[in-house]
Each structure stands twice: as structure tokens, then as C-alpha cells.
Amino acid sequence: MIARAPGLKALVASLIVVLAGSLSALAQEALPSWNDTAAKTRIMEFVKATTTEGQDGYVAPADRIAVFDNDGTLWPEQPYYVQLRFVLDRVKVLSPQHPEWKTKEPFKSILEGDLKGLAKGGEKGMVELVMSTHAGMTTDQFAKIVEDWFAKARHPKSGKPFDEMGYLPMRELLDYLRDNGFKTYIVSGGGVEFMRPIVEKAYGIPPEQVVGSTIATEYAIVGDVPVLKRIPKIDFVDDGPGKPAGINKFIGRKPIFVAGNSDGDYQMLRWVTAAKGPGFAMIVHHTDGQREYAYDRKSEFGRLDKALDEAERRNWLVVNMKSDWKKIYAFDQ
Amino acid sequence: MIARAPGLKALVASLIVVLAGSLSALAQEALPSWNDTAAKTRIMEFVKATTTEGQDGYVAPADRIAVFDNDGTLWPEQPYYVQLRFVLDRVKVLSPQHPEWKTKEPFKSILEGDLKGLAKGGEKGMVELVMSTHAGMTTDQFAKIVEDWFAKARHPKSGKPFDEMGYLPMRELLDYLRDNGFKTYIVSGGGVEFMRPIVEKAYGIPPEQVVGSTIATEYAIVGDVPVLKRIPKIDFVDDGPGKPAGINKFIGRKPIFVAGNSDGDYQMLRWVTAAKGPGFAMIVHHTDGQREYAYDRKSEFGRLDKALDEAERRNWLVVNMKSDWKKIYAFDQ
Numbered sequence: 001m002i003a004r005a006p007g008l009k010a011l012v013a014s015l016i017v018v019l020a021g022s023l024s025a026l027a028q029e030a031l032p033s034w035n036d037t038a039a040k041t042r043i044m045e046f047v048k049a050t051t052t053e054g055q056d057g058y059v060a061p062a063d064r065i066a067v068f069d070n071d072g073t074l075w076p077e078q079p080y081y082v083q084l085r086f087v088l089d090r091v092k093v094l095s096p097q098h099p100e101w102k103t104k105e106p107f108k109s110i111l112e113g114d115l116k117g118l119a120k121g122g123e124k125g126m127v128e129l130v131m132s133t134h135a136g137m138t139t140d141q142f143a144k145i146v147e148d149w150f151a152k153a154r155h156p157k158s159g160k161p162f163d164e165m166g167y168l169p170m171r172e173l174l175d176y177l178r179d180n181g182f183k184t185y186i187v188s189g190g191g192v193e194f195m196r197p198i199v200e201k202a203y204g205i206p207p208e209q210v211v212g213s214t215i216a217t218e219y220a221i222v223g224d225v226p227v228l229k230r231i232p233k234i235d236f237v238d239d240g241p242g243k244p245a246g247i248n249k250f251i252g253r254k255p256i257f258v259a260g261n262s263d264g265d266y267q268m269l270r271w272v273t274a275a276k277g278p279g280f281a282m283i284v285h286h287t288d289g290q291r292e293y294a295y296d297r298k299s300e301f302g303r304l305d306k307a308l309d310e311a312e313r314r315n316w317l318v319v320n321m322k323s324d325w326k327k328i329y330a331f332d333q
Numbered sequence: 334m335i336a337r338a339p340g341l342k343a344l345v346a347s348l349i350v351v352l353a354g355s356l357s358a359l360a361q362e363a364l365p366s367w368n369d370t371a372a373k374t375r376i377m378e379f380v381k382a383t384t385t386e387g388q389d390g391y392v393a394p395a396d397r398i399a400v401f402d403n404d405g406t407l408w409p410e411q412p413y414y415v416q417l418r419f420v421l422d423r424v425k426v427l428s429p430q431h432p433e434w435k436t437k438e439p440f441k442s443i444l445e446g447d448l449k450g451l452a453k454g455g456e457k458g459m460v461e462l463v464m465s466t467h468a469g470m471t472t473d474q475f476a477k478i479v480e481d482w483f484a485k486a487r488h489p490k491s492g493k494p495f496d497e498m499g500y501l502p503m504r505e506l507l508d509y510l511r512d513n514g515f516k517t518y519i520v521s522g523g524g525v526e527f528m529r530p531i532v533e534k535a536y537g538i539p540p541e542q543v544v545g546s547t548i549a550t551e552y553a554i555v556g557d558v559p560v561l562k563r564i565p566k567i568d569f570v571d572d573g574p575g576k577p578a579g580i581n582k583f584i585g586r587k588p589i590f591v592a593g594n595s596d597g598d599y600q601m602l603r604w605v606t607a608a609k610g611p612g613f614a615m616i617v618h619h620t621d622g623q624r625e626y627a628y629d630r631k632s633e634f635g636r637l638d639k640a641l642d643e644a645e646r647r648n649w650l651v652v653n654m655k656s657d658w659k660k661i662y663a664f665d666q
Contacts, residue, residue: 062539139581183541196585206395207585208516214582219574219600226604228581235582236568241552248472248561249547249568250583252529252540267552271559 030176032326033169039282039324042317043173046280050256051180057278059256061181066257067211067247067268068174070188070195072302073261073284074203075165076155078293080115080301082162083130083190086149090133130191135215135232138222139193142230147197160331163202168332169325170259170284174203177257185255187211187247189239189264193230211250213238243268256280262302269307269316281316283307288322291332363509365659366502372615372657375650376506379613383589384513390611392589394514399590400544400580400601401507403521403528405635406594406617407536408498409488411626413448413634415495416463416523419482423466463524468548468565471555472526475563480530493664496535501665502658503592503617507536515590520544520580522572522597526563544583546571576601589613595635602640602649614649616640621655624665 034040049057050064071077091101091110101107106118106129118129134142155165174184184205186195192214196207216233219226238246244267247255258265258272261284273279285304286295296304311318321328367373382390383397404410424434424443434440439451439462451462467475488498507517517538519528525547529540549566552559571579577600580588591598591605594617606612618637619628629637644651654661 065541192582192585208398208583210585217578217581219577219604226577226600226607228577228604244552244559244561245550248550249525250541252525252543267559271552271561274559 030179031169031172033172035324035326037324039317039319043176043280043282046257046278047177047180047182050278059278063253063256064177064180064182065185065251065253065255066174066177066182067185067187067251067255067259067272068170068203069243069260069262069265069268070186070190070212072286073259073265074167074170074186075162076292077261077302078286078295078299079156081190082153082165083194084118085153086146086194087130087133089149089153090145094133130194130213130215134191135230138227138229139217140227142193143197146194150198158329158331160329163198164331165329166202167284167325168327168330171203171330173259174205178204182257183209185209185211185247185251187238187243187268189213189237189242191215192238211238211243211246213242239264241267244271247271254279258282259284260307261286262304263306264302266307266310270314273314273316281314283311283316283318285318285320287320288325288328291328292321363512364502364505366505368657368659370657372650372652376509376613376615379590379611380510380513383611392611396586396589397510397513397515398518398584398586398588399507399510399515400518400520400584400588400592400605401503401536402576402593402595402598402601403519403523403545405619406592406598407500407503407519408495409625410594410635411619411628411632412489414523415486415498416527417451418486419479419527420463420466422482422486423478427466463527463546463548467524468563471560471562472550473560475526476530479527483531491662491664493662496531497664498662499535500617500658501660501663504536504663506592507538510590511537516542518542518544518580518584518588520571520576520601522546522570522575524548525571544571544576544579546575572597574600577604580604587612591615592617593640594619595637596639597635599640599643603647606647606649614647616644616649616651618651618653620653621658621661624661625654 030044031040049055050059052058068074071081075082088110091107095101095111098107101111109115109118137145150162153162154160155162158165177184186199186205186209188195190212192210192212195210195212199205199207199210214235216231216235217228218231220229236242236246243265247268254275255272256278257280258268259282260269269281273281283304285308286293288294295302296308308318363377364373382388383392385391401407404414408415421443424440428434428444431440434444442448442451483495486495487493488495491498510517519532519538519542521528523545525543525545528543528545532538532540532543547568549564549568550561551564553562569575569579576598580601587608588605589611590613591601592615593602602614606614616637618641619626621627628635629641641651
């Protein structure tokens with residue numbers, strides 16, 4: 001019977017968690033940072049329809065998979081991607097060991113602070129730069145580098161650490177979906193191992209629920225200790241058509257809820273909403289130049305063009321940040 | 334307030350699940366199909382140590398990741414891998430469309446019922462054959478093919494469908510770990526999309542908790558419907574040194590519990606037990622020729638040699654199926 005004690009303890013703990021979560025949920029209206037506009041109504045109606053047993057659109061809890069792009073959907077991607085900021089810092093840190101970078105692109109531009117040429121490569125180009133500058137260490141070492149970087153990095157506009165830069169309405173949406181039995185995943189063009197150290201704190205998403213771009217790793221024995229070495233080889237680019245492929249590979253269930261903000265999410269939006277049964281897609285439209293950034297069709301980062309053109313006829317919800325969101329960040333007044 | 338109703342319903346449902354699970358767990362001793370030998374004691378002591386708060390070896394629930402090889406660890410891999418059985422059937426079904434297979438290896442051997450040459454390629458060779466014969470359809474179509482096959486396939490010795498071929502003591506171990514807050518994953522050399530349709534029923538493991546070999550997929554629009562096509566290109570081989578890499582890629586946390594049965598699990602066993610903090614490794618040793626199969630160092634499938642040599646000095650538990658397990662299958666008398 002002693003062996004059952006942990007089971008009992010776990011039971012009590014989970015009861016407390018379930019009850020506490022439910023009480024706090026009851027104590028407040030869902031999605032408090034959303035204005036009472038059609039966007040909020042549509043989201044809540046979808047959740048109600050898919051979670052009400054007996055209704056036509058009911059979805060069993062196990063199939064309630066919700067996927068979220070990260071850059072520009074959950075946190076800002078302007079003035080440029082958070083991971084690009086990390087890349088630039090890494091290039092600067094490593095440059096003394098690489099004198100050849102002074103004359104070699106893209107390192108030359110980075111060291112000279114010229115980001116125009118870099119940005120032309122788009123999200124995929126950035127991924128490649130990440131791969132070429134972020135290999136040669138073990139996975140544990142890389143996790144430490146990322147954690148140390150996030151501890152010091154600040155967003156240039158707000159001066160806040162990035163785990164506070166998540167859009168509050170999106171964080172509430174994640175919580176709301178989880179309260180309703182959804183399992184929430186990130187599906188990002190960014191590197192899986194760049195996001196994992198921060199997603200729990202920033203979004204309440206555990207590291208195993210991150211789908212993203214990966215570089216190859218290699219098992220090796222170093223001083224009789226087995227490690228995984230990150231090798232300079234792209235394993236998978238989770239962007240554009242790669243996003244449905246990434247979801248299929250990592251999750252293996254078709255999501256019923258998807259949120260994105262750019263044409264890099266277009267294929268994922270189509271794939272989710274074309275599937276049999278319920279499928280809800282939303283696009284975060286960056287319309288608030290004062291509180292955040294205003295951009296879409298012509299942006300170097302997070303260009304939203306084709307997906308915006310097709311949103312209406314495909315019944316994708318376009319969220320207008322300026323009018324649909326009461327607050328952008330938790331630290332906003 | 335209407336929008337909160339699903340939350341309440343979900344709360345009640347989860348309370349019922351938690352309570353029912355706990356009562357049924359309390360009603361019976363853990364691991365009933367295990368004999369009262371040192372193996373059972375060691376497993377239970379590890380679980381107690383890692384789940385008892387305040388103890389040195391305590392592990393927070395989120396970090397209680399347990400990974401299980403599939404073939405030979407959770408279900409039989411003799412007389413040959415279940416997935417190879419599927420491959421052979423597929424080759425026969427598809428052969429009328431491929432007259433060239435009559436003279437081309439490895440198809441020729443398969444069509445002639447000669448498996449000796451095939452087996453020499455080992456698990457990796459099998460994965461390659463799977464890749465070359467299982468592409469050209471969408472992921473949805475492939476899932477349907479697999480489901481249809483499992484509905485009819487039977488193990489040659491027992492005549493039972495494969496979802497009943499899981500080793501009962503291992504199924505109990507999975508339940509026991511989950512009762513104690515562990516998250517259980519499969520980490521197999523087999524194909525992810527071959528296992529996913531059956532793992533929930535066979536092991537209580539959801540499809541998103543399967544790490545395995547993958548083939549590449551490609552996003553395509555077919556008649557205005559977005560699909561993922563399986564293309565004949567190996568994406569990842571989750572065997573040997575690939576297993577730690579697969580765990581890192583798909584899960585991103587280091588497991589604290591690992592079970593395997595062959596040298597294909599060796600690197601995964603080492604990686605888990607070399608990590609800082611608690612790490613428990615077990616090897617299922619096939620010693621019961623009467624109730625199951627007896628094999629290790631010389632087997633064509635699931636060869637256990639190096640891992641067996643090193644088990645004692647690395648403190649890996651070697652489970653003796655014959656003496657440690659009361660029953661092998663649920664259908665055993």
C-alpha cells in the first residue's frame with residue numbers, strides 16, 4: 001500500500017489544481033482583454049459548439065488540438081524577429097573567433113549593423129543563418145545559451161523581457177482554450193530549441209508542445225558521457241508548406257483551431273479549415289501602430305498578403321488588433 | 334455566462350475521470366501481473382522516490398517523462414516485426430501494379446516468401462523498405478490503409494489482433510507510471526504513422542506521444558483541397574543513435590524512465606541514465622520460449638548483445654520475462 005501513496009498525493013494535487021483553475025475561471029469573464037466585438041463572439045461560439053456534447057459540431061477532448069504561430073501571433077515580430085535578435089547577438093559574441101566574418105556575408109552586414117540585405121531572405125533565410133551560427137555545441141549547452149540570453153534580452157520598444165511580451169489577449173485565448181479541454185501547441189518557423197526554454201513561462205505551453213524548425217543532432221560520447229551535438233545541417237524548416245507537414249509529424253492529429261498572422265501561415269490555415277469536421281482559423285492583423293506595429297502586405301517580417309486576400313471567402317476570422325483588443329500587453333495601462 | 338458552461342461540464346467530467354481512475358487504482362495492487370521479485374521492487378522504489386515530495390530524488394510531474402521502445406518491449410517482434418508483416422502484405426497487394434518487382438530485390442524475395450535476405454538489413458533496412466513501398470498516397474489515405482490492415486491482421490502464434498498483443502505487465506507498467514503523474518511516450522524504430530492508429534487502444538498512449546521513423550511529406554493542393562503527400566524520401570530513422578535525437582526533437586525533455594529490449598535501444602538507455610538527476614532504465618529480456626520467444630544475442634530481429642553486457646555495471650534493470658512476469662498477455666490463462 002505504501003507504493004500507492006504517491007497516487008493518492010497526485011490525486012489530491014490534481015483535484016486542487018482542477019478546482020482552483022475552475023474557481024478562478026468562474027470568477028472572471030473569459031477573454032477580458034478582448035473588446036465585445038464580433039471577433040470575440042465568433043471565437044466563443046466556436047468553443048461552445050465544439051465542447052457542447054450532443055451538438056453537431058462536438059469534438060472529443062482528445063481531438064481538441066489548437067495550434068498557434070509564434071512570431072507576430074503570440075508576441076511581436078517587429079522591428080524584427082526575436083530569434084534574429086538572438087542571432088545578431090550570437091554573431092557578435094562569436095566574431096572574435098571568426099575573423100573571416102568581417103568580409104563574409106551575411107556576417108559582414110550583421111557586424112556592420114546593416115539589416116536590409118539580411119531581411120530579404122525572409123523567415124527561411126533567417127532559419128538558415130540560425131543553423132549556420134548555432135551548431136557545434138551540445139543540446140544542453142545550447143539550452144543554457146538561450147536561457148542566459150532571454151534572461152538579459154529586452155524588447156527595444158518596451159524595454160521588457162520577452163516572456164512579458166506575449167499579447168495579453170492571445171495569452172487569455174490560450175488559457176480559455178485550455179480551460180475548455182484544448183491542447184495548445186506552438187507551430188512556428190522559429191527554432192524549436194530556441195523557443196522551448198521560454199514557452200512555459202510566456203504562454204503556459206510545455207516544451208514538448210512546440211513544433212518548429214530543427215537542425216540535425218548527432219549522438220556522441222564525450223569523455224564517456226553521451227551527448228547530442230547540434231550539427232550545422234538543417235533538419236526541417238517549419239514555415240509555409242512545412243507547417244502542415246510539421247503538425248502531421250509532431251502531433252499527428254489535425255488541429256481544429258489555428259491562429260497565424262502572415263502568409264507563412266497560409267498553408268496551415270488552409271489545411272486546418274479544409275479538413276472534415278469543425279475547423280476555426282484566425283489571423284492576427286497588425287493594425288495598431290501606436291500600441292504595437294501596423295503592417296501587412298509590404299512588411300519585411302511577417303508579410304500578410306495572400307492570406308488576407310482570401311480570409312473572407314474562406315471564413316477565416318481577421319482579428320483587428322486596434323479595435324478587437326482592449327490591451328496588447330499585460331504591462332499596458 | 335453561457336460561454337462558461339462547457340468549462341463547468343469539462344470540470345465535472347475531469348473530476349469523474351480523476352476519481353474513477355483513483356478508486357480503481359486503489360482497489361488493486363499495482364503491477365498485478367508482475368511476480369514479487371527484485372524487478373518489481375526496483376521499479377516501485379524508483380517511482381516512489383521520484384514522486385515523494387521532499388525526497389532527494391523528487392521529480393516535478395512535468396518532468397516525469399517515460400519512454401518505451403515498441404517492438405519487443407511492448408509487443409512481440411517475433412517471428413518478425415509487426416510492421417514488416419504490414420510491408421509484406423503491402424508488397425503483395427501492390428505487386429500487380431509493379432510487374433518489375435518479380436525480378437527486383439527486395440521485392441522478389443518477398444513475393445517468393447524468402448525472408449532471410451531481408452532480415453539481414455536489420456531494423457534500418459526494414460525502415461527503408463517501408464519508405465520505398467509506402468509513399469505516393471496522402472497521410473489520410475495511409476492512415477486508412479493502416480487501420481484497415483490492423484483490423485484484419487493477426488499474430489501467427491496467438492491468432493489475436495495486434496492491439497491485444499501488448500505485454501500485460503508492460504501495459505500495467507504504463508498505467509502505473511501514468512497514475513503517478515508520468516507522461517508515457519513510445520520511441521520506436523518503427524514508422525510514426527504506422528503506430529499512431531493503434532497506440533491509444535493498445536497502450537493508452539495518444540498518437541501525439543509517438544516518436545519514431547518518418548518519411549517526408551509534401552503539401553499539395555488536389556482539386557482545391559490541401560493534402561499532405563507521403564513522398565519516397567526518408568526523413569528520419571529513429572533507431573540506435575537516432576533515438577536520443579528523436580526524443581530531443583519531438584519531446585525536448587530528457588526522460589527519467591526508459592524501457593527497451595535490444596541494442597537498438599542502447600544509446601537511448603545510456604543517454605537517459607547518464608543525465609543529471611534520477612534516471613531509470615530497464616531491458617525486457619526475452620527468456621520465455623514457451624509463453625513468448627527466447628532470444629537475445631543472435632536474433633535477427635531485436636538483437637540484444639552490447640546492452641546486455643553492460644546492463645549490470647550501468648545499473649540497468651534486466652527484466653526476465655520468464656521469472657518476473659506472471660502473465661505475458663491479457664488473454665493468457
